[in-house]
Amino acid sequence: MPKKTFFHLSKDKQDTLIQCAKREFSRVPLHEASIANIIKDAGISRGSFYQYFEEKEDLYYYLLNQSSQKNSERFIAALKENNGDIFEAFIDSFQFMIQNHTNQEHKNFFRNAFLNMNYKTEKTFTKNIYEENRDNHLLPIIGLMNTETLNIQGERELQHILKIIIAVTFDNLIQIFVKDLTYEEALKNYGEQMELLKRGFKKIQ
Incomplete structure (x- = not known):
């Protein structure tokens, strides 16, 4: 599940990150997915990503x-x-x-x-x-x-x-x-x- 800081983001920023993650998880399975690709697509830093999610698995299962x-x-x-x-x-x-x-x-x-x-x-x-x-x-x-x-x-x-x-x-x-x-x-x-x-x-x- 996301950290509380994720829900402090505006809906537009939440939706952007979710859509970028879905794009990456559509490209490859979870074990091959890259946080680097997600954050590059979303236009955020790796540090920001870890403020919102512990790992890519948390983001993936949130989508599911x-x-x-x-x-x-x-x-x-x-x-x-x-x-x-x-x-x-x-x-x-x-x-x-x-x-x-x-x-x-x-x-x-x-x-x-x-x-x-x-x-x-x-x-x-x-x-x-x-x-x-x-x-x-x-x-x-x-x-x-x-x-x-x-x-x-x-x-x-x-x-x-x-x-x-x-x-x-x-x-x-x-x-x-x-x-x-x-x-x-x-x-x-x-x-x-x-x-x-x-x-x-x-x-x-």
Whole structure:
């Protein structure tokens, strides 16, 4: 996360630094990214950079967290729009995540993120949708989900379903970049897999 001094900057200066960082992280993965390139692009000194962030990793995960928050907001909206249907909500969210890939910089940023995925990256992406507290209870977002149609017994089984759907979602996002899938191909594959999950997890009417 940024240091407090970052938030003392004007919004324009914050946005400039963030955009320059995104450009660098779109060019190369995190481990190859250069602070020198970011500060040169942003027109700030290295000393100023370290007043705002401890390391490039803090800046990188701040960017990912911002994206995660947007995805979470879209997921919540999708749950409400689909009357708590988690399958339709995930499909809507998947569409939301991939529709911006027409922007090459945006696409490259996430290509580098997903093709160099680690535990921390995955946790950053999912923490606003799936997170447990000390008592292993899910976030209040669960209250928006319609569990009446699901073939589950209790919250623990709901946790397992969410973990499975999230794993499938991440695999599909990775496949977009590995196989260079079109928007239509990616959506078709994801829709087919979600349909299979529905058959297994939904109650038989």
